[in-house]
Amino acid sequence: MSGVMYVLTEQLQAWSAGLTCVTAVIVTGAALVLTWGGWASGRSVDVPGPPWLLGFGPLMSFARFIWMGVPVAAAHYGARYGDFVRVWIAGERTYVITRPSAAWHVLKSNNYCRRFGSRTGLSTIGMYQNGIIWNGDDGWRVLRGFFQKALNADTLNRATSAAVDATYRQMGNIAVLQQKTADGKIEALDFLRRITLEVTNNLTLGVHIADPDDLVERIVRYFKAWEFFLLRPPIMYLMTPKLYWKHCQAVNDLNDAIAELLTNKRQELKTVPPSDKPDFATCLLQAEERGEVSPAHVQQCVLEMLLAGTDTSSVSMYYLLVSVAENPQVELKVLEEMRDILGERDPTKADLPQLVYLEQVIKEAMRIKPVGPVIMRQAKEDDRIDGIETPAGTNIILNLADMHRRQDNFPAPDDFNPQHFDNKDFKGEYVPFGTGPKGCIGQFLAMIEMKAIMCTLLRKYHLRAIPGESLEGIETHWDIAQQPVNASYMYFEERN
Numbered sequence: 033m034s035g036v037m038y039v040l041t042e043q044l045q046a047w048s049a050g051l052t053c054v055t056a057v058i059v060t061g062a063a064l065v066l067t068w069g070g071w072a073s074g075r076s077v078d079v080p081g082p083p084w085l086l087g088f089g090p091l092m093s094f095a096r097f098i099w100m101g102v103p104v105a106a107a108h109y110g111a112r113y114g115d116f117v118r119v120w121i122a123g124e125r126t127y128v129i130t131r132p133s134a135a136w137h138v139l140k141s142n143n144y145c146r147r148f149g150s151r152t153g154l155s156t157i158g159m160y161q162n163g164i165i166w167n168g169d170d171g172w173r174v175l176r177g178f179f180q181k182a183l184n185a186d187t188l189n190r191a192t193s194a195a196v197d198a199t200y201r202q203m204g205n206i207a208v209l210q211q212k213t214a215d216g217k218i219e220a221l222d223f224l225r226r227i228t229l230e231v232t233n234n235l236t237l238g239v240h241i242a243d244p245d246d247l248v249e250r251i252v253r254y255f256k257a258w259e260f261f262l263l264r265p266p267i268m269y270l271m272t273p274k275l276y277w278k279h280c281q282a283v284n285d286l287n288d289a290i291a292e293l294l295t296n297k298r299q300e301l302k303t304v305p306p307s308d309k310p311d312f313a314t315c316l317l318q319a320e321e322r323g324e325v326s327p328a329h330v331q332q333c334v335l336e337m338l339l340a341g342t343d344t345s346s347v348s349m350y351y352l353l354v355s356v357a358e359n360p361q362v363e364l365k366v367l368e369e370m371r372d373i374l375g376e377r378d379p380t381k382a383d384l385p386q387l388v389y390l391e392q393v394i395k396e397a398m399r400i401k402p403v404g405p406v407i408m409r410q411a412k413e414d415d416r417i418d419g420i421e422t423p424a425g426t427n428i429i430l431n432l433a434d435m436h437r438r439q440d441n442f443p444a445p446d447d448f449n450p451q452h453f454d455n456k457d458f459k460g461e462y463v464p465f466g467t468g469p470k471g472c473i474g475q476f477l478a479m480i481e482m483k484a485i486m487c488t489l490l491r492k493y494h495l496r497a498i499p500g501e502s503l504e505g506i507e508t509h510w511d512i513a514q515q516p517v518n519a520s521y522m523y524f525e526e527r528n
């Protein structure tokens with residue numbers, strides 16, 4: 033026995049020595065590459081930022097972005113060096129911007145319509161030169177046209193009733209959801225994800241989703257894979273092989289589900305007469321048949337519509353519910369506004385613009401907790417931002433989360449105060465949906481959904497956060513999206 037243990041121990045020691053050597057080679061190689069990269073791209077740039085330190089600056093800066101996540105690393109450098117900072121990512125010159133005027137310039141310009149990331153990583157998740165969100169190829173403009181058409185005024189006209197109906201349907205399950213926990217709380221984020229999935233599907237795909245919970249779970253896992261692959265250099269996959277395979281599996285799982293939905297949709301299109309108002313999926317499939325769009329684009333665009341349409345809205349909505357639960361005087365004012373405008377009715381499309389206070393509450397919740405805390409872009413051609421030289425290829429990180437807390441724009445920026453949005457017309461200071469040619473396509477739908485869901489829910493339920501939970505206190509995972517770390521429990525108490 034002891035002989036076997038001896039051999040095993042020897043073997044383990046050999047493996048760990050081997051691993052150490054491999055790690056040393058990887059780190060040295062990375063240092064060399066980044067040193068060169070840092071030298072070539074921005075060592076001498078006259079913008080505040082961490083020192084070059086014989087190439088360790090670029091290495092440390094890249095490592096920080098990978099280990100902390102982009103928003104936390106961006107906040108770190110912003111706090112240290114100011115609102116326009118030069119760092120390095122993968123050896124490339126990168127500006128971290130928290131200055132509203134500079135952010136506005138980037139967002140409004142056609143020069144920054146690309147987003148940066150690892151080419152291999154993006155290929156693994158299917159986003160490299162594919163789909164809309166991270167597609168750096170100029171073809172994204174054509175694909176964006178499909179999204180714009182899908183979310184046109186006609187769709188938005190139907191969005192209010194779609195959101196109200198979906199909320200009622202899920203409210204019908206509340207008693208069942210309450211029974212899942214000992215004290216009657218429910219997992220609010222899952223509840224909201226089911227609503228937003230139904231609305232997005234109803235308005236843009238029109239397919240039968242056999243198991244919505246399963247699809248929601250696949251979307252959530254794909255999101256995590258996206259975060260894993262976005263910046264990591266491929267050599268790092270070797271260091272965490274299990275995680276690598278887990279995320280690959282998540283990508284495959286969501287793609288399988290989308291492929292199945294599309295197969296059903298193709299079948300359906302063969303049997304039903306063509307509509308004069310075809311939905312998003314139909315338009316894409318028809319374009320595919322005409323040879324205008326590749327099957328890979330169709331698959332990825334449908335995936336990204338579900339991804340963007342389901343998760344961002346539901347997470348924002350969850351933060352909104354917590355903010356209302358935490359502030360009884362806000363809940364009261366929202367209820368008063370609802371009573372004045374809606375009486376006992378469900379909201380209609382015409383009512384929503386009149387719910388001015390509710391809109392301020394939504395905006396304030398998104399200010400404090402923007403679901404997309406950063407926007408990542410890349411300069412296509414040489415430019416100057418606020419007079420600072422920005423050569424082609426420069427990466428840009430707009431730190432929305434910190435921009436939303438600038439004291440010069442929001443007095444008492446850490447307080448939840450909907451009056452921050454009294455008669456204010458913000459530019460770069462407040463951009464939770466981004467703006468300009470690559471801005472969020474779903475922002476109008478998202479606002480309609482959030483108002484309609486809120487009215488329907490609040491009329492019937494008083495929202496109560498679990499003890500000790502607050503908007504500021506929700507523990508979040510900071511990455512390309514700011515998501516709650518733990519299950520998002522809340523109490524929905526039926527009103528008399």
Ligand code: HEM
Pocket residue numbers: 139164165166176179232336337340341342344345348403404407408464465466467468469470471472473474475477478
């Ligand atoms: C509260 C909910 C939402 C928030 C906070 C949000 C936020 C964002 C942000 C920050 C961006 C990047 C914008 C930029 O780079 O300038 C974005 C892009 C995008 N969003 Fe949203 N979004 C929301 C809801 C939606 C919905 C409901 C949909 C679709 C149904 C959607 C579809 C998209 C798409 C397709 C893009 C990529 C556009 C492009 O790269 O050309 N979003 N969103």
